[in-house]
Amino acid sequence: MSKKVAKRTPPAPAPTPAAPPAVGRRRWPLVLLLLWVGAFAAGALAWWLVGRPFDPLAQAAPPPAAMVSLPGGKFRMGTPDSERDGHFADAPDHEAEVGPFRIDATEVTNAHFAEFVRATGYVTVAEQKPTLESVRAGLPPGDPDPPDEVLVPGSLVFVPPDGPGKHRVDQRFKWVPGACWKHPEGPDSDLRGRMDHPVVHVCWADADAYAKWAGKRLPTEAEWEFAARGGLAGKAYVWGDEGPGDGGAWRCNIWQGDFPWRNTGGDGFPRTAPVKSFAPNGYGLYDMAGNVWEWCADWYRPDTYVTGSRKDPAGPDSSFDPTEPNPTLPKRVQRGGSFLCSDGFCSRYKPYGRGKGDVFSAASHIGFRCAANP
Numbered sequence: 113m114s115k116k117v118a119k120r121t122p123p124a125p126a127p128t129p130a131a132p133p134a135v136g137r138r139r140w141p142l143v144l145l146l147l148w149v150g151a152f153a154a155g156a157l158a159w160w161l162v163g164r165p166f167d168p169l170a171q172a173a174p175p176p177a178a179m180v181s182l183p184g185g186k187f188r189m190g191t192p193d194s195e196r197d198g199h200f201a202d203a204p205d206h207e208a209e210v211g212p213f214r215i216d217a218t219e220v221t222n223a224h225f226a227e228f229v230r231a232t233g234y235v236t237v238a239e240q241k242p243t244l245e246s247v248r249a250g251l252p253p254g255d256p257d258p259p260d261e262v263l264v265p266g267s268l269v270f271v272p273p274d275g276p277g278k279h280r281v282d283q284r285f286k287w288v289p290g291a292c293w294k295h296p297e298g299p300d301s302d303l304r305g306r307m308d309h310p311v312v313h314v315c316w317a318d319a320d321a322y323a324k325w326a327g328k329r330l331p332t333e334a335e336w337e338f339a340a341r342g343g344l345a346g347k348a349y350v351w352g353d354e355g356p357g358d359g360g361a362w363r364c365n366i367w368q369g370d371f372p373w374r375n376t377g378g379d380g381f382p383r384t385a386p387v388k389s390f391a392p393n394g395y396g397l398y399d400m401a402g403n404v405w406e407w408c409a410d411w412y413r414p415d416t417y418v419t420g421s422r423k424d425p426a427g428p429d430s431s432f433d434p435t436e437p438n439p440t441l442p443k444r445v446q447r448g449g450s451f452l453c454s455d456g457f458c459s460r461y462k463p464y465g466r467g468k469g470d471v472f473s474a475a476s477h478i479g480f481r482c483a484a485n486p
């Protein structure tokens with residue numbers, strides 16, 4: 113009997129171990145893609161934050177500018193002793209009287225000026241090619257006309273010199289093509305983070321046009337000084353007699369350090385400051401000392417306080433400045449001083465301090481505020 117031998121089924125071959133997934137090889141493209149997307153997103157974010165053009169006209173509209181109503185009255189205008197800047201003629205002191213009026217609590221900001229430009233399409237003088245008339249007005253009679261190629265839009269920008277020494281005004285301010293209210297230091301600068309700073313690079317006509325659009329007007333010089341004194345009489349500053357930095361806390365935005373080359377920015381602001389950065393004066397008005405010079409309605413003359421009227425003085429009928437090569441260069445009064453003032457150089461940020469400006473000129477430290485009838 114034959115023994116049946118069971119046929120053995122050969123064992124199934126052991127399953128071939130699966131090849132380890134090619135994790136590295138398959139995911140590299142994905143990783144590279146993610147890295148590329150991440151780098152692109154980071155670049156786009158950086159551009160969005162700091163690199164994209166900044167359009168002040170595309171920003172949110174600010175709340176209306178607050179105004180303060182003042183009763184007017186008699187006050188002591190000017191100073192008994194004009195200090196080192198005698199040609200600015202802030203003496204003699206004398207009794208003056210102004211009627212009731214209203215005045216902006218702050219300087220006109222970039223945000224408010226943008227509202228004006230958005231509504232009207234207004235183009236400031238600094239954004240236009242200078243007229244030959246405006247340039248000729250500042251030249252001594254007989255000087256030749258400037259060549260046409262230098263007549264380009266621009267404005268005066270304060271640029272500190274490299275080191276100490278005597279520097280003429282024209283060595284501290286540079287004519288910068290393309291500088292204007294939207295580009296305070298020139299074409300590569302903008303108003304990012306500065307919409308609440310005072311507008312600068314505005315000529316008198318620009319300030320006057322804004323005021324008319326807003327249903328207001330520029331303050332007279334007398335109104336401005338009445339407002340700046342804040343109800344105080346005979347005080348050195350708009351806040352009283354303490355020095356601007358006494359006690360360690362600065363009371364206004366002026367210059368600290370060695371003018372014009374080294375600004376320590378001790379008050380926190382080497383250039384313009386946002387309005388309301390310092391305490392208001394007794395009438396609730398901000399920046400009546402320092403920050404930016406403010407255009408007034410009056411023509412400038414050095415003898416205004418000698419010959420002018422004492423009641424609601426509106427200034428002379430025309431300007432005259434004997435310190436100019438062309439003394440009839442039309443100039444208007446400016447008040448309040450700026451971030452470039454310091455007791456060692458320009459103390460005209462005091463309430464009686466007078467400034468003056470060629471009506472065709474704008475600069476990086478000149479702005480304005482408005483007034484209105486009651």
Ligand SMILES: [Ca+2]
Nearest residue numbers: 365366381382
């Ligand atoms: Ca300052």
